[in-house]
Amino acid sequence: MFDLSRLRVLHAVAGHGSLAAAAQALHLTPSAVSQAMAKLEREAGCVLAERQGRRLRLTEEGHVLASHADRILAAVAAASADLDERKGLVIGEVTIGAFPTAARGLVPAVLRSCAARYPALRIRLLEVEPYQSMGRVASGDLDLAVTQDWMNLPVAVPERLDSTDIGLDHADIALPVGHPLADRASIALPDLATEPWIASTAGTICHDWLTTTFRRAGHEPLVAHQAAEFPTQLALVAAGLGVAVVPRLAADSVPRGVVLVPVTPALHRRVFAVWREETGRRPAIRAVVGALREAAEPMGLR
Secondary structure, three states: OOOHHHHHHHHHHHHHOOHHHHHHHHOOOHHHHHHHHHHHHHHHOOOOEEEEOOEEEEOHHHHHHHHHHHHHHHHHHHHHHHHHHHHOOOOEEEEEEEOHHHHHHOHHHHHHHHHHHOOOEEEEEEEOOHHHHHHHHHOOOOOEEEEEEEOOEOOOOOOOEEEEEEEEEEEEEEEEOOOOOOOOOOEOHHHHOOOEEEEOOOOOHHHHHHHHHHHHOOOOOEEEEEOOOHHHHHHHHHOOOOEEEEEHHHOOOOOOOEEEEEEEEEEEEEEEEEEEHHHOOOHHHHHHHHHHHHHHOOOOOO
């Protein structure tokens, strides 16, 4: 008989590839993860993982048991969801991953409304980039993710995950005051082909959108500076160092010296929520998704 908590550890190690990463995902110490793996190996009667530097490589036996662990944990989650559905109670714990602007501009209202309506529900928020969030939902690290993609750079939702749209977050061009295009009613992206850009950091979906969009139009964007946070990007625009694309969910604190001009045709990114199929019947998941939709409308996500 295998201990369920140790199977969960093996599942995390298989997904993350190291004791430290698995421990972080499970909110355990690396020592606790190592001890759980040792006990599971004694239960299995074989070696399940071998060290390779700082990483762990699963043995063939480890891969076999990890595959079973994936199915077992999914079945346990489905059973829990069935029981919660029969009870009809919004209870338990939900861990949400959200991309930075949603974590700041959208999710706080959800946490506040859910705390007032569902006192037996505990929600924990983690800030997670879109490229990582769906994988972490699939692996069980997150119960639900608030993620995004752009109209011309869609992100595929993996199998075994369900999703629903929360809304569209329109984006504007941030220009320094005095820029020749700052007094226009709207701007077409080709008008900005030769501008220096303040972009999100390389490897993020917003950076990929910028480079992909201009390359498809036959231009290589001049990325003068990169910054992870939109307030930093806006500060660089205010200093006259370039232009930037700013979604309206991130435009809550535009500094003096910056003008926001709409784009023609309209530019937007899709904000959506994803969760595992087997947990979709949980009243807690449905309650959080409903709260997200409620919070999105006054934020201008339509």
